[in-house]
Amino acid sequence: MRSNQPRLNKANGQLEVVLSHSNSAPARADAPGPVLLLGAPGAGKGTQADVLAKLWGIPRISTGEILRSNVANGTALGAQAKTFLNNGGLVPDQVMMKMVANRLDRADTAEGVILDGFPRTVGQADWFDEYLDDHQHGAHLAVVSLNMDLDRLVARVIYRTVCPVCGSVYNEELMPPKRTGICDNDDSVLEQRNDDRLDVFKTRLGVFRRETEPLIRFYSKRGMFLEVDAERSPESVTEDIVSGMMACRKRAEFERLSSSSRAS
Numbered sequence: 001m002r003s004n005q006p007r008l009n010k011a012n013g014q015l016e017v018v019l020s021h022s023n024s025a026p027a028r029a030d031a032p033g034p035v036l037l038l039g040a041p042g043a044g045k046g047t048q049a050d051v052l053a054k055l056w057g058i059p060r061i062s063t064g065e066i067l068r069s070n071v072a073n074g075t076a077l078g079a080q081a082k083t084f085l086n087n088g089g090l091v092p093d094q095v096m097m098k099m100v101a102n103r104l105d106r107a108d109t110a111e112g113v114i115l116d117g118f119p120r121t122v123g124q125a126d127w128f129d130e131y132l133d134d135h136q137h138g139a140h141l142a143v144v145s146l147n148m149d150l151d152r153l154v155a156r157v158i159y160r161t162v163c164p165v166c167g168s169v170y171n172e173e174l175m176p177p178k179r180t181g182i183c184d185n186d187d188s189v190l191e192q193r194n195d196d197r198l199d200v201f202k203t204r205l206g207v208f209r210r211e212t213e214p215l216i217r218f219y220s221k222r223g224m225f226l227e228v229d230a231e232r233s234p235e236s237v238t239e240d241i242v243s244g245m246m247a248c249r250k251r252a253e254f255e256r257l258s259s260s261s262r263a264s
């Protein structure tokens with residue numbers, strides 16, 4: 001194994017980074033500030049957000065999950081969002097910004113946060129830039145784009161099933177549970193998300209192309225922007241994100257130091 005590469009500790013399920021100059025126990029990778037995951041529906045944002053949040057010990061904000069739980073609990077926000085979710089459209093920007101601001105304002109995001117599903121429009125991204133600047137986090141934002149051939153997403157999404165109790169995600173073709181339709185963790189009957197039906201998925205993909213794909217260009221000019229091939233195994237994708245982020249941070253730090261030494 002190359003040094004400085006993260007590796008999966010099978011005993012505790014955590015990714016660890018072994019530093020090349022150290023013979024001691026592996027150190028956990030550092031918490032990274034705000035990290036934004038961009039990608040089409042089915043590219044694996046939720047899966048990666050979950051693993052990375054555990055690895056870095058920071059919360060994740062999955063806007064789709066927050067909306068779905070509001071719908072399930074019959075809240076006012078859920079009532080506003082329900083039709084958009086079921087049709088595969090986007091919930092209006094103003095609603096999303098208020099929801100995300102409320103969540104970001106909680107104290108547990110101080111060390112960093114992983115955003116899965118926000119921003120999704122240029123309007124949301126402009127708002128988010130201002131939010132980060134107001135909270136002095138702008139310089140630390142890292143953006144990870146999970147790239148995948150859009151034609152291959154269909155199989156990932158239409159065979160996706162989710163445990164209504166523990167939230168585990170399966171794919172009846174690609175990542176099946178041990179018993180068809182039953183959660184490995186708690187024996188619950190797995191469900192399909194309403195919006196994973198083929199007709200709704202096609203709408204979501206169209207919305208992604210029109211509204212969210214432009215964000216890749218929006219962020220690609222920034223210092224900490226990382227593109228990852230999302231077509232490989234979830235573990236390989238996580239390893240690429242962690243090692244790519246470390247490289248991005250080193251480069252950003254180097255550039256910061258060289259520009260401050262030029263200035264003095």
Ligand code: ADP
Nearest residue numbers: 041042063064084085089090091096117118120
């Ligand atoms: P996926 O990324 O697989 O499409 P999500 O769980 O992130 O799934 O989102 C499900 C749905 O929730 C979206 O299709 C949309 O209706 C709504 N949604 C989630 N995030 C946003 C957002 N930032 N802006 C508007 N709508 C959103």
